[in-house]
Amino acid sequence: MPESIVAASAAPSAPSFEPPGAAARVSRVFSDGWAVLLRDLSRLRHAPALAFLGVAAPAGFLLIFAYLFGGAVSLTGSGVSRQAYREYLVPGIFATTVINGMVTTAGTAAEDSLRGITDRIRSLPAARSALLFGRTGTDLLLAVFSLAVMAGCGYAVGWRADRGAAQTLSAFGLLLLFSYAVGWAGTWMGLAVGSREAMQLLGPVLFGLPFYSAAFVPTAGMPTVLRAIAEWNPVSALVVACRRDFGDPGGTVPGGAWPLQHPTLAAVGYALIILLIAVPAAVRRMYRGR
C-alpha cells in the first residue's frame, strides 16, 4: 500500500552530503547536464515537429529570396546572375538558421521559467549550471540538424561548397561555434525575461538581426548609418566568413568595415565575446534567481 512504499527503507534516502571535491563537482555538472539534455531529447521525441520548426523559417526565406527577390537582384544590371545570387544567399540563410535557433532557445527558456520548470530544477540538489549546459548542448545538436537540412536545401537550389573539405568544415565549425554562443545568449535572455509579452517583443527583434546585415543583400548599397550597423553586426562577419570558405560570391567586401576585412577572425571574436558575457550572466541568473 502507498504508505508502506513511501516509508519503506527501499525509498531512497538522500545521498550523503560530504562536500564534493572539485573533480566530483565538475563531473556532477556533466551528469546533471546530461539529465537535462535527455529531457530535451524526450521532448523532441514527443514532438518531432519542433526540430523542423528550426528550419521552416530559413527554408521559407531561401525560397522567397532565391526565387522572388533574387529575380529582382539579377535584373538590376549589376552583372549578378540568378545562380550567383543563390550562392551568395545560402550562407546568409545558414546565419538566419543560427539566429532562428537562438530565438527558439530564448522562447523555450522563457516558457520554462514562466511555468515554474526552471524553479523546480533550481530547487533540486543538482548543479544549477547543469540546466544551462544541458539546454545549450541540446541546442547545439539541433543546430547540427538544422544546418544539415539547410545545406541540403542549399544544394537543391544550386549552392556548392567549392573550396574543399577543410574550408567547408571550417565554415560549418564557425557556424556551430556561433550557434553555441548565441544559444547561451538566448538562454540568458529567456531566463531574464519576466513576462510573455516581453518575450513576444524580444523574439522579432532578435529574428530581425540577419536583415540588418550582409546576409541577404550587399552592404555597399545601404545608407551610411545603416551600412555601419550592418557591417558591425556580428551576423555579417559570420556570413562573409562562410562565403569566403565556401567560395561563394561576396566572400570579400571591398571597402567594408574591419570585421568584414577579417571575417573569420571577427566571427570567432564575436562568438567568444558573446560567450564571455552570456555564460556568466546566465549562470548568475540561475544561481541568484529573481
Next chain:
Amino acid sequence: MHAVLIEDLRKNYGKTAALAGLDLAVPAGSVCGLLGPNGAGKTTAVRIVATLARPDSGRVVVAGWDAARRAARVRERISLAGQHAAVDENLTGRENLILVGRLRHLGGRGAKARADELLTAYGLDGAADRLVKGYSGGMQRRLDLVASLVVPPAVLLLDEPTTGLDPRSRAQIWEQVGRMAAQGTTVLLTTQYLDEADRLCDRIAVVDHGRAVADGTARELKDRIGARITVTVVDVASLGAAARVLATFGAGEPFTDAERRSAGIAVEAGGATVPGVVRALDAAGVAIEDAALQRPTLDEVFLRLTGSDPEPPRDVEAEYAAGAAGEGES
C-alpha cells in the same frame, strides 16, 4: 527542534516590501500554514526557504542549515511543489519523475525504478506514459506532489497546492498531503483558503503585509477573537431585558436585532456557557426560543486580522462585537 526557522526576514522588490520582518518557527514533524491574502508575502517567504530567492536581510535555517550560506545542503533536504514549481507538460508523467530522480542523483536505473514505484503507489500508472499536457489540473498537481517524494524530503514546501483546483481534486491533494504529514514530513504550505489551513495545518501563521500578524493553532486563533452567545426571545418586548442579562456575561455591549428577536454578546473563549445564560434569562423571566454559543469561523479571524488595517487590532473582542452588531447574525 525546528525544521524551519525564519527570523526577521526582509525582502524588497523595488520599492515594494514583500517581506517586512517575518518571523516563523516550524517544529519538526508539524504542518504549518502561511495564510494570507494575495501579495502578503507568502510565496516570497517560501521561495527564500527553497533557496530560489535571496533575502535582503534576516536569517532562514532549514533542517539545520542556513539557507543563504549552505543553500546546496538545504536543497538536499527539501522538496518544493505547487503553483510556482511545476512539472514539464511536454514530458510524460514518468519522464518527469525520472528527470527529478536523475537530478537528485539516484542514477539512471535508480531514477527509473523509483518512478515506477511512485507511479504505482499513487495510482498514476495508467497515465504514466501520456504527456502531462493531457492531464487534468488535479492530476498535474498530484504528479507535482509525487515528484516531491522522489527522495522523501525532511521539509516539504507547498506553494498554494490547490489554487485553481476543483473540490474533488482538492480533497485528493489534501489526502495526499495528510498522508505525507502522517509519516513525519514537516510541511510548510502557503494558502489563501481558510478551509485548507483549518483542515491540514497544525499551526497557522496569518501573514499580512510581509509580517506574521498572528500565529497558533486554528483553535487558538479563533479563541483570540472569542465566541459569541446569541439568544432568540419569544416576545420581542423582552429583548431589552434579555440584553441586560447578557451584559453580565461579556465585557462589551450586547447587541439586539428586533426583526429577528435576537440579542447577543461577545464572550471570552471558555468564559460563558449556554446553560448559565439560559438559567440567568429564566431567572429574569425572559422566555427564549433558542440560545447558541458560536465560535468564529477562521474566515472571521482572517478578515479581522488582515483587514485594511496593517496593524493587528488591539482590542479584537470589542471590534468583534461591533462588527457582529453591524452584520447581525452570521
